[in-house]
Amino acid sequence: MIFFELSQRNIRLNWLRSLLAVLGIVIGVAAIASMGILGNSLTLSVTASLSSVGDSVTVVPSIGGGGMGGPTTANEQITDRQVQQILRAAAPNDVVPVYSGVDRYEIGGDRGVVTVYGITPEDMAVLVDLADGVYPRTTGGALAGATFAENNKLKPGSRLTLGGETIRVVGILEEQGMGFDINPDFALIVSDRFYSHKYEQDGYDMVIVKVRDINDIDAVKDAIDRTLNRRGDDVVTVYDSRAILEVITEAFNQIALFTTAIGGISLLVAGVSIFNVQMMSVTERIKEIGIIRSIGTKRGEVLRMFIYESLILGGVGAGIGGILSFAGGYVVSIIMLQTTEYLFYPSSLVYIPYGIAIGLVVTLLSGLYPAWKAANLNPIEALRYE
């Protein structure tokens, strides 16, 4: 079409300023889309690592709480009687009391500090999955977290010294990701008997309730809270990882929103620059507009000619921006998430057409007024213009 041809030629004639306007759109679209991709990848990766613990309720002693009457230990713990209460309140869900602490270890000369969990062997399968080996059957057996095992080259059968006592690794755990009840990846899991015997501890550090139906979480929380914090005291704190997951997802969403807002601002600037370029184009070509109007070009055709012009700028800019946003999302994903696996999810990739569409809409809006102005010039006055 002749009008498209004219638009194209005018852009080529004024290639430098057209290039700058295109650059603005490129930056805006790339920023919006790659930030959208990054935000979504973050959310996906956090959700993936949290989903395995999304169905648990954790009960811990309240800091500074404790019963008003009776002797209080310096370090608050959950007693057997309280575990029984939790069992009743949370029935029929699985209730796992957990000891947790930190101790020194030694493996063939390497020394370090490791988190140690003490759990009844029968309950271990509720909380963790094995990658290799078996669950412990004797008090001397232990499970090693995935990362801990990898770092120390542990296999089923390996031996290590924990707090001066030799134990045998009988199983290696699967990688669990971040958790809000226990973090087994960097830890050792031993039997409850071994733990209470070795560290002379009676009360538990936390109790984990695995809720079978995720919709029961609130009911379970309430029941435990009512039973244990009966006299209005804060004996225990009950929280569920789902709530924490929501908080974290919310935080990531806010980051994504913020970065998208930055992209939006660059698009706004780009819109202003397209507006500017188009106003210049119209002003420079007033005489030409007068000529084409006088020899039979309709208003709508002049309008189209200038809309095409801004759409070419916006289309090229948005297209390049879309490609760059994929590359940008790739790079940022590698840097921030160490993986690009979440980049190829439709919910991530959708930000590319989304960014391109926003870029085109911004272009169209900025190009509208200049084009309208061009179309509504008085042909006679435009012809006279020098």
Add this chain to the structure above:
Amino acid sequence: MEEDIGPAGPGNGTQPVIRLEGVSKVYSLPFGDVIALDKVSLTIMPGEFIAIMGPSGSGKSTLLNLIGSLDVPSEGRLYIDGEDTSELSDDELTELRRDHIGFIFQQFNLIPLLNVFENVEYPMILKTRQSIRKSRKAHDLLMRIGLTDSMLAHKPKELSGGQQQRVAIARALINDPAILLCDEPTGNLDTKTGEVIMDLLKEVNASGKTVIMVTHDPDVATYASRKITLVDGRIV
């Protein structure tokens, strides 16, 4: 409203190609109204060659723009090919210009972004809504008007004034208009080139088209079959 009666003047039975009835054009300016045309009545028959003369500011261009339906009268009626232009929308007026009127300007007014050939093709593309590249019609017209093949790919600015005006004439004729409007067509040309252009216009007129030309050069006006003189927006 006196009129010279030209060779093809009213009364010979055919319908006038242009008819003005008491046409006025008033420009409202902050310091008062300017009456550019004052109740002008005029009838132009097909095939006439009219020279509009008069001092600067007398309303010649205003009259030509009205006839060219670039503008509408403030008062009175203007008929082009029997059609009352006051009843036409902006788009219909534009179509009228595109299909029935050819414009030739003092400053040639070719489209700088298009080359010679494309400039001539442009009104045809507007009309037929398709770009037939290298149409025979445009080529024949350009050859007839005295251009060479080597010039067709040039941009207007690369041609001399006389050549540009030839291109402008070809462009004005491409859609076979009934009326050719020329505002000082030789005003930017030397006498010799001006004569060549006038001969071309004479030839166009001889082929049956109505030519209406504004000029203040009495020599140029001798090409016309009828002279209309304007003073202060009135025909004298």
